Amino acid sequence: MLRHIAWGELRRSPLQTALLVVIIALTVAASVFVASLTHGLVRGLTVATDPFPQVIGAKGSAYQLTLNTVFLQDRPLGNLSAQTFADVKANPNVRMAVPLAYGDNYAGYRIAGTDESIFAYAPRPKDAPWLRVAQGRAFAAPFEAVIGARVARDGALAIGDTFHSVHGMHAAGHVHADQTYTVVGILAPVDGPYDQVILTDIRSIWIAHDHHHDHDGHSHAAGDVDAHDHDGHSHAAGDVDAHDHDGHNHAAGDVDAHDHDGHDHAAGDVDAHDHDGHNHATGDVDTHDHDGHNHTAGDVDTHDHAHDADNHVGEVTAIMIQPVGYGEAMRLAQQFQSSPDAQLVFPAQLIIRLFALLGQGEDVWRALAGVLLLLTLLIVLFTLYLAGLRRLRERAVLRILGATSGELVRICLWQNLFVIGVGALVGYLIGTAGYALLATLTAHKTAVTLPLTLLPEPLLIVLATIVIGCLAGLIPAFLLQHKDSVTRL
Amino acid sequence: MLVLNDIHHLYPDGETAREVLTLPRWEIADGEQWALIGPSGSGKSTLLHCIAGLITPTHGTVTIDDECMSAATEEVRARRRGESIGYVLQQFNLLSSLTVMDNVRAGAYFGRTPASDGEITELLTQLGIAHLAGSRSDRLSMGEQQRTAIARALIKRPRYLIADEPTANLDRDNTKRIIDTLLDYSRTTGATLIVATHDPAVMAHFARQMQLPQGGI
Numbered sequence: 001m002l003r004h005i006a007w008g009e010l011r012r013s014p015l016q017t018a019l020l021v022v023i024i025a026l027t028v029a030a031s032v033f034v035a036s037l038t039h040g041l042v043r044g045l046t047v048a049t050d051p052f053p054q055v056i057g058a059k060g061s062a063y064q065l066t067l068n069t070v071f072l073q074d075r076p077l078g079n080l081s082a083q084t085f086a087d088v089k090a091n092p093n094v095r096m097a098v099p100l101a102y103g104d105n106y107a108g109y110r111i112a113g114t115d116e117s118i119f120a121y122a123p124r125p126k127d128a129p130w131l132r133v134a135q136g137r138a139f140a141a142p143f144e145a146v147i148g149a150r151v152a153r154d155g156a157l158a159i160g161d162t163f164h165s166v167h168g169m170h171a172a173g174h175v176h177a178d179q180t181y182t183v184v185g186i187l188a189p190v191d192g193p194y195d196q197v198i199l200t201d202i203r204s205i206w207i208a209h210d211h212h213h214d215h216d217g218h219s220h221a222a223g224d225v226d227a228h229d230h231d232g233h234s235h236a237a238g239d240v241d242a243h244d245h246d247g248h249n250h251a252a253g254d255v256d257a258h259d260h261d262g263h264d265h266a267a268g269d270v271d272a273h274d275h276d277g278h279n280h281a282t283g284d285v286d287t288h289d290h291d292g293h294n295h296t297a298g299d300v301d302t303h304d305h306a307h308d309a310d311n312h313v314g315e316v317t318a319i320m321i322q323p324v325g326y327g328e329a330m331r332l333a334q335q336f337q338s339s340p341d342a343q344l345v346f347p348a349q350l351i352i353r354l355f356a357l358l359g360q361g362e363d364v365w366r367a368l369a370g371v372l373l374l375l376t377l378l379i380v381l382f383t384l385y386l387a388g389l390r391r392l393r394e395r396a397v398l399r400i401l402g403a404t405s406g407e408l409v410r411i412c413l414w415q416n417l418f419v420i421g422v423g424a425l426v427g428y429l430i431g432t433a434g435y436a437l438l439a440t441l442t443a444h445k446t447a448v449t450l451p452l453t454l455l456p457e458p459l460l461i462v463l464a465t466i467v468i469g470c471l472a473g474l475i476p477a478f479l480l481q482h483k484d485s486v487t488r489l
Numbered sequence: 490m491l492v493l494n495d496i497h498h499l500y501p502d503g504e505t506a507r508e509v510l511t512l513p514r515w516e517i518a519d520g521e522q523w524a525l526i527g528p529s530g531s532g533k534s535t536l537l538h539c540i541a542g543l544i545t546p547t548h549g550t551v552t553i554d555d556e557c558m559s560a561a562t563e564e565v566r567a568r569r570r571g572e573s574i575g576y577v578l579q580q581f582n583l584l585s586s587l588t589v590m591d592n593v594r595a596g597a598y599f600g601r602t603p604a605s606d607g608e609i610t611e612l613l614t615q616l617g618i619a620h621l622a623g624s625r626s627d628r629l630s631m632g633e634q635q636r637t638a639i640a641r642a643l644i645k646r647p648r649y650l651i652a653d654e655p656t657a658n659l660d661r662d663n664t665k666r667i668i669d670t671l672l673d674y675s676r677t678t679g680a681t682l683i684v685a686t687h688d689p690a691v692m693a694h695f696a697r698q699m700q701l702p703q704g705g706i
Contacts, residue, residue, distance in 0.1 A: 001598040008586035397582055399543060401641070402571015402599035404564055 002407060005398070006414035009391060016387065017419065020380050024423025025430060027376040028465055031369045032431025032458040038362055039457055040439065040450035045351050047449065048192040051123045051130040052347045054321040054329060056080065056088060056336065062345045069100060069318040070347045072110040072193045075169060076102045079315035084342055088319050091335075093328035096121055099316040101205040104165040104176065109151050111165050111181075111198045113205030116140075121322060131194065135159060136185030142203040146185035150195035157183050157198075165208055176208045191449050206314040373461075377420070377469045384415060385476035392483055409477045416473030417466070424465040428458060491517040491540065491649065491681060496549035498535050510535045510546070515699060517683070519648070522675050524692050525685040527701030533685040536701065537653050540683070541576050542566030553649070571599045575642030575680075577671075579654040582638045585627035589618060592626050593641045600645025612640050616670065632663035639670055650675060652684045656691055668694050 010017045048070055057065040058078035067074040079101075089097040098121045101113035119138050122129050136159045139146055147157050157163065161183045167174040181200060189195055321344075323329035336344035388395075395408060403411075439450035493515040499506035510532030517523060525533050538544045539551050542558045543566075551559045553573070558566055570576070575596075583592050590609060597604035613619040616636040621629060626637060635655060642650060652671060656664035668684070668691055675682035686692060 001595060004591065005584065005587065005595065008584070008591070012586040394584055394586075396543075397578075397584060398595075398599070399567065400541065400570070400576045400578070400582070401596055402567055402574075402601070404567040406564075407599070 002410050003414050006411045007418060009387075009394070009411075010415055010418055013387060016383070020383055020419045021423040021426060023376055024380060024420055024465070024469075025427035027373055028424045028427025028461060029430035029434065031373060031461045032428050033434045034365060034369065035457040035461060036432060036435035036455055037438070037450070038358075039455050040435065041358075042355065043451050044192075044449050045354070047190075047451075049347045049351045051121075051190075051192070051194075052320060053123050054323060054332065054344055055347060056084075056319040056321060056342055056344050057317065059339075059341055059343050062343065062350060065318065065343065065345055066347045066350050068102060069320075070193065072102075072112075072197060076317045079317055080319065080342055082314055082316075085316050085319060088321070091332065093324055093332040093335075094321055095125060095324045096320075096322035098320040099202055100318045100320060101202050101315070102317045103205060104167055104208060105169055105173070106163050106165055106181070106198055107156050108170070109148070109156060109196050109198050110169070111145075111200055111205070113200055113202035115202055118199065118320075121320060123322060125322070130190065131199075132188040133185040134188035136183075138185055139199065139201050140184075142201045142207060143179055143181045144184045144201060145181045145204075146187060146199045147183055148187050148195040148197045148199075149189035151198060152186045159183050159186060165204075167208075179204065179208050191451065193449075195449065202314065202316070373465060374468075377465070377472055380419060380423075381416065381469070381473055381476050384412070384419065384473070385479065388412060388476065388480040389483070392480075395480065395483075405481050408481055409474070412477030412480060413470060413473055416470055416477070420469035420473070421466050424462045424469075427465075428462045431458060490519060490552075490554060492550075492552040493536075493540070494550045494552070496536070496539060496546045496551070498532070498539065498544070499547045510539075510701075512536060512549070512701070517681055519681055520675070520679040521697060522672060522682040522695055523684070524695035524698045525683055525701065526687060526692055526698055528687060531701040533701055534653050537576075537651050537683070537685055540649075541574050541651060542570050568601075572601055572645070573648045575645065575647035575650045577635070577638050577642050577650075577652040577655050579657045580631070580634070583626040583629075583634055583641075585625070588623050588625055589613065589629070589633075589637050589640075590622040592637055593644050596641035596644045600647070602645040604644050609640075609644060612644055616640050617666075631658045632660070632666075635659060635663070635667055636670075639667065643674055646678065646680075648680050650680050650682045652682075654685055654687070656686070656688060661690070664688070664690065 049066075052066075052070050055065060055069050057069065058080055060077040064074050065077055068076045085097070085099055088094055091097075096117065098118045099114055102110060104111040116138055119131055119133065120129055121131070133146060134149070135152075136146070145157075145163075151157055162180050163183075164180060165176045166172075167176060181198075181204065187194070187197075187199070321329075321332070323332055333344050333346070336342060398408060398411075435450070436452055439452055442450070493512055495514065496510060496512040497508060498510040499508050501507075509530075512532075525536065527533050535544070539546045539559070540553075542551070542561070545559050549559065550557050553569065556569070558569065561569070584595060587595065590606075590613075593609045593613065594604070597609070610619055610622065613622055616639060618633055618636050618640070621633060621637075626634065629637065639655075650671060655671070656667050659667065671682055671684065672694060674680060684691065684695065692698060
């Protein structure tokens with residue numbers, strides 16, 4: 001009956017009641033939204049960083065290296081030499097070293113060149129492998145691709161699809177029209193940036209970028225890939241973009257088919273054809289003298305050439321490290337402190353530093369949100385008190401019926417609970433819906449996956465609003481109780 | 490037995506106090522029907538509030554069944570009022586946000602007297618307002634409001650029934666119906682009835698009358 005009376009009185013002033021509910025709802029919604037976003041960002045950043053205990057990259061900004069490698073954002077730093085990668089791999093402090101090469105994209109999804117070891121890589125020895133092929137199979141040759149879960153979910157690509165990579169980080173860049181990738185697998189979701197990656201054999205990257213190098217004194221038109229002269233020179237391992245030829249330049253995309261001394265390459269011919277008396281190592285595309293032999297289109301990898309080439313590994317943009325242990329991780333970090341051309345970063349440490357910076361702003365926001373909530377509660381309770389003053393005659397009627405002081409206070413508290421409770425719950429729904437909408441809308445635009453899970457902090461905001469509101473509501477309830485209502489009869 | 494002894498009540502009037510009620514002694518036996526009469530401002534409503542325990546007289550005692558109400562706490566007075574006293578006001582005495590049915594339910598609830606919907610409907614039928622059970626009380630005529638207020642007072646079967654000018658705004662037919670209802674209840678249940686009025690037609694129904702002069706006796 002007390003609830004019925006309380007609700008009945010609120011229903012008599014629907015506009016006022018609705019306005020109070022809206023005020024509470026909007027304030028709580030703002031707090032819930034920001035709390036969800038903050039929590040989601042922290043969680044997203046943590047999940048994204050977790051698979052990368054240590055990353056080695058070229059000298060430069062540690063944040064840029066982390067952004068590029070961990071979050072697939074920003075531009076890559078320079079490359080690491082093949083020797084550096086070999087040294088890291090052989091380092092006794094390293095249990096696993098996975099090469100990563102960036103530089104191309106498809107429809108905005110970053111293409112990461114790597115090798116098959118990435119499918120066995122785990123951040124820590126006892127962890128399960130980080131990336132698992134959920135459908136199809138892992139890549140086994142250049143220009144085979146395994147796509148991230150979100151790439152598949154977005155409908156951008158499916159198993160069996162073919163595509164051409166685009167140079168650079170933007171979907172509207174130069175198309176590597178000469179190389180056709182084929183999707184052979186889809187990764188299981190990892191709830192991180194690598195849901196948006198396209199993994200491929202690292203040799204694909206080397207081959208693709210082989211076409212972007214200068215020659216002395218001439219330019220190739222895009223697509224002009226088959227016929228130009230080289231005069232007895234060698235490419236260094238991994239030297240795919242910019243190397244000198246005698247008196248000519250290659251235009252971007254001008255890759256495969258040009259004359260060398262006494263032989264022709266056919267377009268795309270990179271893998272398997274005969275040269276005189278030598279073999280290329282896997283991925284060794286560009287580093288050989290072209291004396292007296294022909295390449296055939298598409299023929300890239302393992303074939304004999306008549307020049308003196310050894311086994312080489314190409315350049316990489318970054319190396320993911322699984323250290324042997326904590327001590328070894330520290331020793332490795334010390335070793336790279338003095339390295340002139342490479343740096344080792346702990347992405348988690350950088351993110352913690354970032355959190356610390358964000359945290360200062362977050363503290364201010366929390367304080368502001370708290371003040372805003374308290375002010376809102378004050379306004380609502382004061383309004384309810386004024387409404388109670390207008391209903392003193394009805395309070396007097398209740399007293400005539402035999403209502404005790406406690407029952408009159410409880411009627412006030414029920415009214416406070418209705419307004420604050422409904423407002424807080426509606427605010428929670430609005431704030432959560434806003435956050436979910438943002439998470440959905442930005443799902444394919446941001447590197448950090450905002451988790452759509454039930455978060456504790458927004459619920460605490462709702463609970464605290466209701467509890468504090470009801471406790472504070474005792475004050476106007478008791479003030480009303482002590483008003484002389486009988487004189488209103 | 491209801492006994493009022495040496496009652497004086499003062500209201501603040503600027504820096505002084507104005508005496509609005511003086512009553513040397515009034516004893517009312519169980520089951521008696523009394524008319525409390527006097528001109529406007531004679532203190533009728535104040536006296537009824539004292540009897541109901543809504544206010545404590547500035548001086549004097551109100552004793553109900555040997556229990557001194559004027560010395561009791563608000564909590565005790567509220568419970569006694571709820572359980573034993575049915576109070577009908579002159580006007581505006583319904584909870585306007587509730588229906589007729591819910592107003593009567595509220596009477597039973599605060600009277601700590603369980604009442605089924607069937608009992609409430611039966612009472613409303615006796616008072617001729619059963620068809621208004623679902624109507625909001627602020628949409629009723631004055632006569633319908635008064636009958637609803639009487640139903641709400643009677644549903645808890647009070648031992649003391651107090652009515653303050655219950656027919657002040659009613660026509661003759663409604664006045665007769667209301668007074669008959671109150672008297673019938675008193676006679677059939679043995680409840681004590683006190684009706685404040687300045688209407689001679691109402692006074693005529695009562696053999697016992699207590700006269701309050703302007704500003705008290």
